[in-house]
Amino acid sequence: MRLLILGTGGMARNHAEGFAELPDVEIVAGVDTRADQLAAFCGEYGIPQAFGSLDEALLWGQFDAATNVTPDAAHYPTTMPLLAAGKHVLCEKPLATDAAQAREMAEAAARAGVVNMVNLSYRNVPALQQAARMVGAGEIGTVRHFEASYLQSWLTQPAWGDWRSESQWLWRLSTAHGSKGVLGDVGIHILDFATFIAAQNAREVSCRLATFDKASGGRIGDYTLDANDSVTMQLLLENGGLGTVAATRFASGHLNDLRLRIYGDTGGLEVSFERQQSRLRACLAPDLQSAEWHEIDCPPVVPIYRRFVDAIRGEGAVDPDFARGAALQRLLDRAEESACQGGLSLAV
Incomplete structure (x- = not known):
């Protein structure tokens, strides 16, 4: 090819x-x-x-x-x-x-x-893929509740560079330079992380956004620092399950970490991707009464580049496709609209 x-x-x-x-x-x-x-x-x-x-x-x-x-x-x-x-x-x-x-x-x-x-x-995260398979196989029953977060701290420490002086970071804080803030930058990842594992699309979304004072006068040079820094959302899933989603650049102590706790009526899963390592824990029958959690082995994931080529050769699934990308973008747009209306719950 x-x-x-x-x-x-x-x-x-x-x-x-x-x-x-x-x-x-x-x-x-x-x-x-x-x-x-x-x-x-x-x-x-x-x-x-x-x-x-x-x-x-x-x-x-x-x-x-x-x-x-x-x-x-x-x-x-x-x-x-x-x-x-x-x-x-x-x-x-x-x-x-x-x-x-x-x-x-x-x-x-x-x-x-x-x-x-x-x-x-983050579809390349082994724990995400294994969790999705377990939910799809009914191992936690019907999904009822979840909590998802994407935590970054580059506004509180310069692990990736100094955002106060480096344009590759400053533009992410300015709507005039094309940024939609943390919602637009990493919101798509955590929303996909949660809804892909849950095997459910969102039916309704409620969202609040926050932009914090970071410099005198709210600007540095040509950059007006008006893009959102933190986001919280509530999602109502298609099956009536409820969950929260949060993302921020002010999570001191977390460089680039994703977490999901998802609960069904017969079990629960905890998925994490921290320090470039993924982990999956589960509490399933018959351990519900004792609330014992166990580590789950997660097989490696075929990289997106190989999957793309295999799909062209007719040897693999076209996933995630543009239709999925479009659905996530609609969810992001509706979340932004909700925030503009004070967190009003909107149909997706």
Whole structure:
């Protein structure tokens, strides 16, 4: 399979290295409007063709699939031409920046009949996949309640860099620079984490957002620091189950941690991904009376890059697909609308 990499920023390195490990994939081209960065990227990974625009690459056309690693706002305008050209597409999350565009992308992919997948990176967490299998097999019965959180602390310590002076962090705090805050940045991950394991879509959402004072006058240089820093949500699932979802950049002591506690009428699961390690614990019959919890072994997960190629070869499922990405974007949009209305519960 001949692959084109669209966008050569930091995340593109993960894609280049992931696909380079697959013997049946040849990375044949890179695309970026920044000539120097494009040349350096293609040189580092031995990519033979370099294009300064997607139009040039499509005119050339000698590729079967593309992985879209452009900034969020560019996903829609760059993915739609790829679909129109009949190319298979793996797109970084979020699929788009609003539900209407995400839905249009999903519909276009379906019409084109191509493999379309969105990179929800925490689907690669073994504990998540094993928990989803156990819920799907009925091991905890009917899901009734859950608590999910995505905890980061980069606004309280500089583990990844100093957000006060480094643009790669500052833009995430400014709506004028394209940020939708913690809700838009990591909200999609924790919502997918919870609802994928629960095997339930959300029926209603209630959301509150908070933006905290972080600098004098609420700005640093050209950056107005108005994007949300913390979010709390309540979700009503399709089956009537209820849960809470929280995400923040002020969770001191947590670099990048996801947690889920999910309870059914015959058992419970605790899923965690902390310090790049996943863990799954379960309390199942006959241990409910004694409330004994046990560690569950979790088999390794096939990486998204391999799954994308296998799907193109007709040897694997197209999951998560654009339709899933669009559904999550609608949930995010409705959460944002709820917050604007003081946390009013809205149908999804």
